[in-house]
Amino acid sequence: MTVFAMAPDGVRIALHELGDPDGAPVLMIHGFSSNARRNWIGSGWGAALAEAGLRGIAMDLRGHGESDRPSTGYDVPRFVADVDAVLEQLALDEPPGAIGYSMGARLLWRHAGTRPHAFRALVLGGLPASDPFERFDVDLARRALAGEAEPGPMESFIVDLAAVFPEHDPATLVTLAGEVSRTLFDPAQAPPAVPTLLMTGAKDTRADDTRELLPLLADGRFEEIPGRDHVNAPTSGAFRRRASAFLAEHLG
Template sequence: MAKIPTGALTTHVQQLPAGAAGGTVPEGEPPVVVLVHGLLTDSLASYYFTLGPALSAAGMDTVMYDLRGHGRSDRPATGYRLEDFVEDLALLLDGLGERRPVHLVGNSFGGTVAAAFAAWHPERTATVTMIESEPPVAAWAGHIADGLAHARRELVHQEAIDWIREHYGAHTARLSRTAGRILETTTLAEDVPAGRLIEDDLSALRCPLLAVFGGDSGLSAQVPELEAKLAECRTVVLPGQGHSVLVEQPGRTRNLVLEWVREHHARRTTAPAGAVV
């Protein structure tokens, strides 16, 4: 574990080099995978207990970090626009000395951050995997504004926390209480929906995109649009799953990400010099 300066803040990061989690180190330069978690109730821990060690064991340099305001990263009172999260990631990669194009895997809001990073830093992005996510377009901004406003109204009430504890357990209740504190003490709820967006036609997303959805979450309705607008897009819908795909289907998610990253890393390492992949 380490804390890396990222502008005026410090970001908590954990790296698992290829083979560090019990696998073998591959020949040649391994791919680097950066895991980006979701908002409010999430942290890098969700990846540490699901994808992170498996990716390392499979021969991939793996980076997990806490978003600003989350986990052990700094929690400023303001500065939560999407471009702030993207700049944090760029500065984190700089601080780690990482110059390879990265394979970004984002869960929920983390997928939105990953897509924005790919749009604004295409030269630094190999692929994007969005798990139960939306790209940062106008429709997303409306959805996230409504969701954050609802969370801020509800999570300040002890009755809501008690209901969460009764139905989802003490751990989820603690996470929800922390989310309420974040929303009370920062401008996150106002900032996130007001941030910079990409074009609705998704023309800024030029890297290969894997999108994984739960069939019952509603976000899978994006599949036809993503497949129509993006030059290289693979979509997977898991029947009977809601929004918690990463936690409830870690093995299936791991296999999808491994296959995707391996396929595109092989393309990059075998492509002729100067070729666009």
């Protein structure tokens, strides 16, 4: 069953449950152009979480999945406020753990760094040390989406990702990427202070610099996801098992 949290600007944020309903809670945030069902539910995370005694609460980012898709309103502070709204609605007895992938990992890094008591432990997958949206030209991407221009490498990557899944609106996702790119990811600005596990696919060329983030973390470690790239890492059993074990260790 899907329930909704209400963001401060009235956008509905869809929430999905998986794992052990009586377990320690873990907020889960997917990557750009994905959604909770594809990133977590359909790739076997429920069983891994249940085995570790964890209750997954997976949110669809605004513009994705079953959450609302406003025509604008995708700046970074709104995404951070969406996480605040979800945590407020959940009204948990104690801070949860969290798992994020790619864009979801950047969001959790930012949120946990500015709200040090929101989470007890983090698993951040596919997280580059730099910001992949830095070289993104939203106007060029829009023209490319309409078949009116030849995209550059970053625009091509975003446009292709935005069109992967039929349930998403590519134009909305291109707008989202453009608005997010106005506030570039600066990991040194406010790194998380809680125990943090960084995991990146061994073949991930989009986040091959994840290890560079370790010196910024008070309690951080890094592990590779064997044989996976940026797109298919969330389907890895090794990723599921290791992430679940790490969070169970810190939430027990």
